[in-house]
């Protein structure tokens with residue numbers, strides 16, 4: 484969760500802009516709500532290196548912020564962000580050239596990528612104080628590289644840079660879904676926690692201060708938001724620690740209404756997608772800000788299982804019921820999305836959410852109101868989204884024998900099928916379990932360490948078919964595997 488400079492500032496980003504945005508994030512309650520990363524996207528560097536291959540920074544764009552600092556040192560802004568209690572992010576490309584060869588405005592710049600300098604650059608980012616790096620794919624695509632191979636090199640270089648500096652650099656993969664990163668990005672190069680972009684840009688940036696006709700005419704439509712959501716649905720690749728990235732958010736930006744904001748926030752929260760807000764934080768309306776800070780919505784987003792939702796019904800075309808399995812037994816988050824031009828009345832068939840009978844409680848998340856009856860038809864205005872929190876009783880799951888290193892022949896009949904794994908991991912480290920399915924899916928499931936012999940739980944979604952789970956390490960013990968057919 485955090486802010487990214489690209490959507491609203493594109494390549495005009497500079498120290499002053501980032502300082503103002505970081506201050507807004509710290510002052511407007513977003514920081515308390517959990518938004519913590521301030522990420523500087525493309526435009527911070529124009530591809531120049533010195534004779535030793537070190538990145539040369541423009542001293543005017545990134546001047547000293549306090550006495551004793553040197554102009555042209557990116558440590559200045561990273562320090563500013565840290566002093567606000569936030570984390571700092573920076574940006575590069577996996578190829579030799581970066582996206583600046585296709586500029587959003589102004590001249591084009593070549594060589595803004597890190598290829599050939601991976602370790603040197605990641606070490607530099609860490610030494611400057613950055614905590615997060617977004618690695619884009621313009622140069623990689625131009626050179627027709629393999630994303631899986633290239634990002635594994637990136638991940639290994641990051642690990643080496645982390646060893647040298649003793650600091651952690653969080654990797655954000657930005658390959659736009661062109662080579663199905665959901666198959667290879669989870670756990671790429673042994674990195675235990677990552678996010679990967681699943682589609683192209685949600686919008687071309689809308690820079691309010693750029694008077695050129697191109698920027699002036701850019702307006703966000705509902706289609707931009709819905710297309711990014713749809714491109715990002717790869718539920719089987721996502722679970723605690725591994726997230727599909729639906730792109731930076733456009734909450735409150737030009738063209739977005741309050742109802743569109745609800746759809747946007749509701750879908751990103753349901754998908755447990757990174758909430759990297761790309762808006763100008765100094766200009767958010769109270770309505771947009773309160774949606775971004777809605778504690779019950781953020782609790783759905785931050786559910787420990789971090790799963791994507793399953794579309795369980797579409798009673799009329801364009802009126803969709805999405806349900807997200809949550810870590811608490813019998814709990815679901817439900818979004819009713821009305822993509823149509825008319826209002827809709829929807830009665831939920833609770834059995835399709837894997838529940839026995841009607842739920843015990845049903846709550847409207849946007850206004851924090853409980854429904855007294857659970858069998859009512861819910862009404863959703865045209866182009867809007869109702870977000871619900873539901874507690875009920877799970878149908879009885881199928882259970883598989885525990886205490887083995889392979890669990891084979893798991894039947895996923897309702898695809899995607901929700902499964903809940905209870906385990907102990909006494910290694911003190913994350914253990915990655917391989918999941919293979921007859922559907923062709925092969926992914927990793929991260930099992931966080933448990934305290935001693937305590938039981939930990941992880942959720943995952945299996946594609947329809949038969950799946951095998953295999954444990955690469957013997958340090959994790961399966962206590963129970965329950966598979967829920969909805």
Ligand code: GLA
Pocket residue numbers: 489524525582583619657659683684
């Ligand atoms: C690509 C990425 C965007 C942004 C721009 C910068 O298009 O997908 O998120 O980083 O590059 O040019």
